[in-house]
Amino acid sequence: MFEIGLNEQGEVVVSGRLDAAHAPRAQEFLDAVEGGCVVDMAALEYISSAGLGVLLSTHKRLMSARQGLELVNVNPHINDIFRYSGFDKLFVIRIA
Amino acid sequence: MRKSYKRSFDEIARIVADTAQFFAEHEINDELRMKVDLSLEELFVNMVNYNTETDRDILLEMNPVERGVEVSLTDYDVERFDPTLMRQVDTDAPLSERTPGGLGLYLVLKMADSIHYEYHDRTSKITFRNIVSSGGAG
Numbered sequence: 505m506f507e508i509g510l511n512e513q514g515e516v517v518v519s520g521r522l523d524a525a526h527a528p529r530a531q532e533f534l535d536a537v538e539g540g541c542v543v544d545m546a547a548l549e550y551i552s553s554a555g556l557g558v559l560l561s562t563h564k565r566l567m568s569a570r571q572g573l574e575l576v577n578v579n580p581h582i583n584d585i586f587r588y589s590g591f592d593k594l595f596v597i598r599i600a
Numbered sequence: 601m602r603k604s605y606k607r608s609f610d611e612i613a614r615i616v617a618d619t620a621q622f623f624a625e626h627e628i629n630d631e632l633r634m635k636v637d638l639s640l641e642e643l644f645v646n647m648v649n650y651n652t653e654t655d656r657d658i659l660l661e662m663n664p665v666e667r668g669v670e671v672s673l674t675d676y677d678v679e680r681f682d683p684t685l686m687r688q689v690d691t692d693a694p695l696s697e698r699t700p701g702g703l704g705l706y707l708v709l710k711m712a713d714s715i716h717y718e719y720h721d722r723t724s725k726i727t728f729r730n731i732v733s734s735g736g737a738g
Contacts, residue, residue, distance in 0.1 A: 524645045525609040557700030590691025
């Protein structure tokens with residue numbers, strides 16, 4: 505199960521498991537995002553390299569306009585994946 | 601546990617559910633779940649993506665070991681591809697040079713406490729272990 509949408513503050517909210525089966529839906533959603541964007545990951549349970557790829561490609565696209573993704577409420581397990589992947593050097597990450 | 605899965609990303613949900621059931625039945629420390637789920641998905645996806653010459657199912661075997669779990673994935677009618685020989689990903693590279701490619705197997709090698717590859721008769725088998733360290737999850 506994976507869900508992606510916008511909250512009342514205009515932040516992207518993701519929940520569930522962002523795996524290879526669900527990455528295309530996440531990519532499609534994030535492809536429509538313009539400008540700087542906060543992604544609330546409080547309810548995200550899991551992410552694989554397919555999900556990391558979605559975040560990376562979106563961040564690169566937005567950074568070309570000096571914007572980017574900010575990843576907030578990241579749980580410690582997912583933060584470990586971000587650190588192993590070097591994402592802590594590329595993104596603004598705020599741990600839950 | 602010994603189960604077969606079709607060569608489709610739709611099978612990931614079933615693998616996750618079967619893994620959860622196996623962990624519960626064998627009382628394996630749930631702290632290992634994220635690492636096992638991640639390694640399993642990355643290896644399974646790699647097999648689905650890079651072996652398109654066959655329709656044969658991919659075999660998953662899972663066994664409890666002391667303080668952890670041993671997991672094997674077997675693929676058939678396949679060329680040799682040893683993921684343990686993967687080139688390192690430069691995780692210090694700037695954003696402009698980063699691509700998602702190779703990150704999956706890099707994470708598998710990072711997560712596994714041990715990993716072993718066998719190839720014979722056009723059959724690839726990769727086995728990894730995750731063990732709880734004395735201070736917590738391995």
